[in-house]
Amino acid sequence: MKDVDRSTPHLIGQGALVLLLAIMAVLAFFPFLYMFLLSFTNSDSLYLHFRDITLDLHNYRAVFDRINFATPLKNSMLVAVVTCLLNCVLCAMAAYGIEKKRFAGSKAVFAIYLATLAVPGQVTMIPVFLMMRDLGLMNSYLALVLPSCDAFGVFLIKQFMGSVPDALLEAADIDGAGEVYKFSRIVVPLIMPALVSLTVFTFISSWNNFLWPLVICTDSSMHTLTVALSLLKGRFETNYGLVMAGSTMTFMFPFVLYICLQKQFVEGIALSGIKG
Amino acid sequence: MSAKQKNNLWGWLFVLPSFAVLLVFIAFPIVRSFYLSLTDYNVLKPPSFVGFKNYVSAFKDPFVQASFRNTFQYVLTTVPIQTILSMIVAAIIAMRFQNRYGRFVKGCMFIPVISSSVLVGTLFTLLFDSTKGVVNSAISLVGIAPVNWLGQKSTALLTVCIATIWKNVGYFLVIFYAGIMDIPMSYYEAAEVDGASKLQQFFSITLPCLKPITYLVVTLGIIWSFQAFDMVYAMTQGGPGKSTYTMVYTIYNAAFREYRMGYACTVALVLFVFILVVNNIQKLFLGRE
Numbered sequence: 001m002k003d004v005d006r007s008t009p010h011l012i013g014q015g016a017l018v019l020l021l022a023i024m025a026v027l028a029f030f031p032f033l034y035m036f037l038l039s040f041t042n043s044d045s046l047y048l049h050f051r052d053i054t055l056d057l058h059n060y061r062a063v064f065d066r067i068n069f070a071t072p073l074k075n076s077m078l079v080a081v082v083t084c085l086l087n088c089v090l091c092a093m094a095a096y097g098i099e100k101k102r103f104a105g106s107k108a109v110f111a112i113y114l115a116t117l118a119v120p121g122q123v124t125m126i127p128v129f130l131m132m133r134d135l136g137l138m139n140s141y142l143a144l145v146l147p148s149c150d151a152f153g154v155f156l157i158k159q160f161m162g163s164v165p166d167a168l169l170e171a172a173d174i175d176g177a178g179e180v181y182k183f184s185r186i187v188v189p190l191i192m193p194a195l196v197s198l199t200v201f202t203f204i205s206s207w208n209n210f211l212w213p214l215v216i217c218t219d220s221s222m223h224t225l226t227v228a229l230s231l232l233k234g235r236f237e238t239n240y241g242l243v244m245a246g247s248t249m250t251f252m253f254p255f256v257l258y259i260c261l262q263k264q265f266v267e268g269i270a271l272s273g274i275k276g
Numbered sequence: 277m278s279a280k281q282k283n284n285l286w287g288w289l290f291v292l293p294s295f296a297v298l299l300v301f302i303a304f305p306i307v308r309s310f311y312l313s314l315t316d317y318n319v320l321k322p323p324s325f326v327g328f329k330n331y332v333s334a335f336k337d338p339f340v341q342a343s344f345r346n347t348f349q350y351v352l353t354t355v356p357i358q359t360i361l362s363m364i365v366a367a368i369i370a371m372r373f374q375n376r377y378g379r380f381v382k383g384c385m386f387i388p389v390i391s392s393s394v395l396v397g398t399l400f401t402l403l404f405d406s407t408k409g410v411v412n413s414a415i416s417l418v419g420i421a422p423v424n425w426l427g428q429k430s431t432a433l434l435t436v437c438i439a440t441i442w443k444n445v446g447y448f449l450v451i452f453y454a455g456i457m458d459i460p461m462s463y464y465e466a467a468e469v470d471g472a473s474k475l476q477q478f479f480s481i482t483l484p485c486l487k488p489i490t491y492l493v494v495t496l497g498i499i500w501s502f503q504a505f506d507m508v509y510a511m512t513q514g515g516p517g518k519s520t521y522t523m524v525y526t527i528y529n530a531a532f533r534e535y536r537m538g539y540a541c542t543v544a545l546v547l548f549v550f551i552l553v554v555n556n557i558q559k560l561f562l563g564r565e
Contacts, residue, residue: 017368021377024365025384028446031399032387034410038402046408090294103287109295116302118555120503122524123548126531126541127305127312130319147301154294179286208392210506211524215532226394230510233398240402247398254390266386266450 032251039244046240059245067235069249071221072228077253079144079213079224080206086145087202088195091153096187098154099161100169110158113151121147121212129215139219148206153198160194161187200261200268207254225250306548313542318535330542339526340543342518346433347501350522353437355497358444359490365445366452367482371474382453385446393443397510400439401426429519432512436520439507444500448493455489456482498554502547523547 039059041052063069094113098106128147137143164187172182188195210226217223223231232246258265277285313330315323334340365385369378388396403410404425412422425435459482467477505524512520514529523543531540 014372017372018377021365021368021373021381025381028385028388028442031396031403031442032391034403035399046402046405046410047413090297093290094294097287097290101283101287101290103284106287106291109291112295112303113298116298118552119302119306120499120548120551122503122505122527123309123544124302124305126527126537126544127308128301129531130308130537131300131305146297149294149297150302151294151298179289183290204390208394210392210394210509211528214509215528226392226506229392229398230394233401233510243398244402247395250395251391255387258387258390262383265390266382269389269447269450 032255035244035247035251038240039248041241059241060249062242063232063245063249067228067232067246069225069228069246072223072225073249075141075144075222076207076225076250079141080203082141083145083148083206084199084202087149087153088198090149091157091198092188092191092195093183094154095157095161095191096183099158100164100166100187110154113154116151117155125212125215132216139217139222141222143216144213144222144224147212148202148209153202156198157191157194160191164190196264197268200257200264203257204254204265204269309541309545312538313545315538317537319537320535323538326538330539331546333539334542334546337526337543339518339521339529340523340546342521343523343526346519346521347504347523349433350437350440350504351498351501353434354440354444354501355494358441358448358497359493361441362445362448362493363452363486363490366449366456367478369449370453370456371478382446382449385449387446388443389447389450391443393506394510396439396443397507400435400442401511404435404438426512427516429516432516432519436504436507436511439511440500440504443507444497448497451489451493452486455486459485495554495557499551502551502554523550 037053038046040054040056042054042058097103098110098113124147132138132140132143168186169182172186177185208226209224210230213224213227214230217227229246229250233243236242312323314325314327316326316330317323365381369382372378373381404412406412406422406424406427409425411425416422423431425431463481463485464477467481472480502522503524504522505528508514508520508522508525509528514521514525524547527540527543527547530536530543
């Protein structure tokens, strides 16, 4: 397809397409730029006058001092990291058990994993909420972390298990290696790319999760960033600079990660399409 | 213990932790959900059995009816636009801009995907503000009178739809782009030899080859519409009136504001059935894979 067409109509067409894509990119990015710039303004106006933009961080200071954004920031971070670790360990173990052990009943077990993929979180939310409440686990990290583990990761990593050669595991058996050694020293390094994709996907889902943290954590010391942001918006509706500073705070981490790990992000999140 | 038994035991040991999580947090809750849907349960008193009363009330509930209507409109607005838009942009990038510029545009359009719906809702509430919003200032430049986007019944849902489309297009773009890259180059080369234009190539090669992916994108778009909550919570809280109520918003209200747990479970199960149906329509068209 590397045709070198330099005719005028072609160049005009090419120019129009360049412009169209530029418009799409600007439309996608503009709201974030607006958010960022507005968080540095002093006024309660939505008009963005460049003379209003100051380089001082008073809105960010206010977000921390007046509404203690540090707590939800810490909570979101902790929950996201622990969820990622737990999800990776549990899913990798299950995928290894199903794909490499092929034990009696492993097919049926995998069928159950697949079936649970079709169940939306909103359907299980109420019984899980009642269970957590009965166990006295409302407003706990455990309640925020545990229900986020699902079968999607098992499905994802099982696809990847094929790249672990059986011969390698058999050789380890002959050398007398234990199961734990085989799993942690041979399998885990080989499935690293799948684990990275799963981590990215889990991190973003956990960080952006809203409904579950909203219902299970009623105490403000346990709020996550998304919940804190929705409260901030409700309380300081017209203090736009402040709301935008809070918004920028919630967005910073995923954004910086995205810039650093763009490829893994796009792959990890695109893979989740299978999840639907 | 024989080698085979030992193998089975280790297999189960590896599976057990995540399997236990699934049983406790997904399988058991579905069963309990069904039981609760047959009861009245207000959290304070133990559940009392009422048969299918909740199901009858669910279909008579004006909020559920409004949710259905809104979800239907939401699907009809978001799904066609986000599907067609993302497909066209993916095709343009794949056919003409497999270079740094194409990657840059894709990268920019993916940023909304990684942000939370609450954040997107917050941003769009400001952008579509009735008096001082950027959108109203922009349309006033071409002489259109300011619109009270989120404050009136006729445009509130549309505004939520716009925010949704804006957030989703980058995601579907990536899926379509990967799909186009999987189409063998030889098809296009053959078409080139036969003198087909790029537009003809798009309609006779790209579009048919993308059929399975298009089904996936449409199905996901519909399922996400059924599950819409965060954006609505951040932008309109279901209002004005019932004009932006969704199924999940109804569930949330019933369970966590009115403490009608049994009734909320009923609506949740109805939602579940709808999602299963949508999922299986896709399988019907594509065959099981």
